[in-house]
Amino acid sequence: MSFRKNFVGASIAAALLALLPASPALAGVVVAASGPSAKTYPVGRKIGPTDKIVLQAGDTLTVLDEKGTRVLRGAGSYTLATQTGADKSNTFALLTRQRSAQRMRTGAVRDSNTGPVTRPNLWYVDVRQAGPMCLADPTEVRLWRPATAGEQLYAIGVGPSQVASRASFGDGDMLTVWDLSQAPITDGAKYVIAGGDGKPNEITFRVLDPVPEDAEALAATLIEMGCNAQLDVLSSAMIASEE
Structure with missing residues (x-):
């Protein structure tokens, strides 16, 4: 009887978890922008991993997400999910260690x-x-x-x-x-x-x-507080090298 109760309870819990919405991937945040599309993508704007980013010739857009800092240049259509790079979590941990x-x-x-x-x-x-x-x-x-x-x-x-x-x-x-x-x-x-x-x-x-615990949330806070010099240090250190 005890086994049956535990089994039924576990089944119900699993079913309830399956109904919960999946946790969304963290959005990136624009930390620098120049060129014709700078007004469309101002510093501080959040960009989801599958959001389409459309740039024109002469554009440079720097976005910080969970993978690191992404620098997108020139005319084209981009998504953060397709921008591969090495994991920069250790870099972030060292940079913000207290x-x-x-x-x-x-x-x-x-x-x-x-x-x-x-x-x-x-x-x-x-x-x-x-x-x-x-x-x-x-x-x-x-x-x-x-x-x-x-x-x-x-x-x-x-x-x-x-x-x-x-x-x-x-x-x-x-x-x-x-x-x-x-x-x-x-x-x-x-x-x-x-x-x-x-x-x-x-x-x-x-x-x-x-204190924000992830890079993109910290970047957004630094922008809000006007701590631009630290934002530059963070985004430069988190430049994502190609894998």
């Missing part, structure tokens, strides 16, 4: 490339860039510079002449810790970073709560 500042050596990231250097983690604060900066965790903040040679001192203030804190990079270091005890960060907080022989840059912090 690690404790106390467990992070400031010299752990080295400039070993001969080409342009970009921050290896989306949540590092680039000392060169102004504008909105999205954070996953405002209690673990690190400044990043794109070089390792020489010592550099930066002033962090609430205005051009109101210094709240200082941050020092040692020779060989690309990372240093932001002193939250002197310059606390909340959603909407604004700070000016000056030093390193560069112009002062004002940053407005946006704290993400919750």
